[in-house]
Amino acid sequence: MRSIRKTLTVAVAAASVLALAACSSQGGAQAQSGATDQSYVVAMITHESPGDSFWDKVRAGAEQAAGELNVELRYSNNPDGGQQATLVQNAIDSQVDGIAVTLSQAAQVGPAAQRAVDAGIPTVAFNSGIEEYPTYGIGMYFGSDETLAGRTAGERIAEAGGGRTLCVIHEQGSVSLEARCAGVLATSPDTENLQVNGTDLPSVQQTIGAKLQQDPSITHVVTLGAPVALAASQATAETGSRAEIITFDLNSDVATAVQDGRISFSIDQQPYVQGYMSVQSLWLNLTNGNDLGGGLPVLTGPSVVDSSNIAEIAGYAANNTR
Template sequence: MRPFRRGLLATGAVVVLALTACSGGGREETDPDTTTGGGNAPGSSGYTIAFVTHETPGDTFWDKVRAGAEQAAKDEGVTLKYSNDPDAGKQAGLIQSAVDAKVDGIATTLVTPDALTGAVKSATAAGIPVVGLNAGIDQYQKVGALMYFGSDESLAGTSLGKRIAGEGAKHPLCVIHQTGSVALEARCAGVRSAVPGTENLQVNGADDSAVTTTLQAKLAQDKSIDYVVTLGAPIALDAINAKQQASSSAKLVTFDLNQEIAKRIKDGQVEFAIDQQPYVQGYLAVTSLYLYLKNGNDIGGGKAVLTGPSFVDKTNIDKILPFTEKNTR
């Protein structure tokens, strides 16, 4: 799709299925960027933290992750160096560059853990603490990360699958928009565990028009598809267009949330979204490193800290919508 426009709260093993209260523009494969302004002065704590993600340019999901990380950096007086690349080898290179720069800590996504293991182990060998976020919940300890902040994607997929199974789903189409992502594959596997008739469809998530065309052709060819399950908010927007073009009556549900999807939930075009709270992932990743460096604190006590899954639907959308407008949900 064109640069992604992409955008769950639980702690420990608790799943929040209803809230009472896991994409505008992304960034090209960036050189490290230092946060400035607001809050404490950057670097006043004496710590520099590298924040490395697999963000695809234009994905609004990462705007939320980065916003959380930057707010934490301001709150703690940390100098934050953000960089990203969706290519696993290049992401590993960014981690290694942070190691070579002798940063104090590294927060990184682990969507392709096998490709990143060498770089992460290089960091730990150099005495640089690493925390994982967003992807790699089952692998973060194996690669050497101390803590993890994100959703349990298998649990999230199963939760979604059970909900649509209860609504009568027989043949959902689970749309995978990034090849090799352990998180996305876990989501679809979770859906299939609850609805055995689930079918996966691989699309090129970096090209909106290609996603729409591929989905439209599939929905036009197979009218037995009763649910479309997308794994990112921008893909859900593509699915709305594809459904219209294919005259499909399939219901649409999605993982992840942004302002546009929140509006589509309110107007009924999307049944519900599963939110993993990316802002919280970014905030906790930076804060945890600051506390580890300053006090030796270990958040989670050796277990992943879950930020989801939670359902966002018509019962709670009015409360959540304003926060999507602020880029914090």
């Protein structure tokens, strides 16, 4: 059943991207509808932590869609689940037209999102909470299947001969990050999790370095975000470890590191698409009653970026769109 779900969601995602391309070639939003004079307010509320460049791509995609569709985008963020729930409630109280929200701390943020749904505000989830979003009455989701993404990384490690793997979790309690490491473990059984504080990158580098010195048998370090990957690369260089670095997500520095071999590959969830599709789907719902995905998640990943395709992708990463 799960494999059927994945096939369906990938097909929906492909159809959505093709529709976007078709609209773009015919003049953007005005080709989709003559109702672009109507302005809407969309609140995007995430669990972004300070200094995490990943969210720059989410915002870039959301702002691109908002600019095309005459949408006022109100972005806010807080890594604390309780504070993020308060931001959702603030959006409800201000009577926005639509809400896009991440569910990293689903037990805390989900009930607030449910109140938005109950208030009649079109609401989509994205980036995190792929298993939890239906529980709160949310009908649309855009993101990667994080367990599948983790399994993909683990399978590539196993195919290359396996080895002892360290999976670095940089945000405590994040369901998405924990799912990634669980996926790695499922396909690369000799995997150990390491908890670090992703908001303090010097500390991250020191913690990873200490672990590599303590356990020289580690052959692979899997990081779950681009800034942490760069810290891990510095840790291996300083300790003399020959462990391969594998990461999730991209930025321009990681793209360069993939090109020069310091990072083996990246599992990309395409955050620019997540931001873009979240805003566009709300606009389509508000203007045309559309409900993308038919209740199933629309997958934006996992997409593997390695030496075979980095040359064509690096330019987009430098532009903050990939």
